Amino acid sequence: ILNVEQSPQSLHVQEGDSTNFTCSFPSSNFYALHWYRWETAKSPEALFVMTLNGDEKKKGRISATLNTKEGYSYLYIKGSQPEDSATYLCASLDRGSTLGRLYFGRGTQLTVWP
């Protein structure tokens, strides 16, 4: 079982603030890292899949970086908007016989106040 940790657990910011949060995962046998956005009463929505050390991905105001050697990924949101309020989940994929099995962190719950 992989231990994937996310911090902080929750975050409250004002509209217009930029924010970032962290996902830590075991670096040995790493294969890929997924980021998901999960709004209340909806299903998780895929943001990024990252595989290479130093990888950076961007989607609108959201971007993510990956460090596979030290086992962490950062998610950044620039100029947060109320519609960004959601839980952001990361999940690690391990090389080996259980390929395809995602290990999820508990998520960072972001609330953006207008």
Added chain:
Amino acid sequence: DSGVTQTPKHLITATGQRVTLRCSPRSGDLSVYWYQQSLDQGLQFLIHYYNGEERAKGNILERFSAQQFPDLHSELNLSSLELGDSALYFCASSVGNGVETQYFGPGTRLLVL
């Protein structure tokens, strides 16, 4: 809309009963994954099927079983239900067998009374 469908949306049943949750993957996706989300837990992986074959098993109880049919839809069977089985059950699909994005369905909320 992810293209993954799950039925039913809600299910209320009693302890000791048996239920079947159904999932239809996105068109073209060969993999189906089942996850459980309980109140006090994160998303827990249950099982993965690829093109009809079981590929990985997670924290799935012996009372639970799943299968993927030739048309690629999948069913998760939960039997001898207990109060603690109350949870949100998600199905996800992906085109391949590993690193690709997994697309989640809307989930089935199960309440065991």
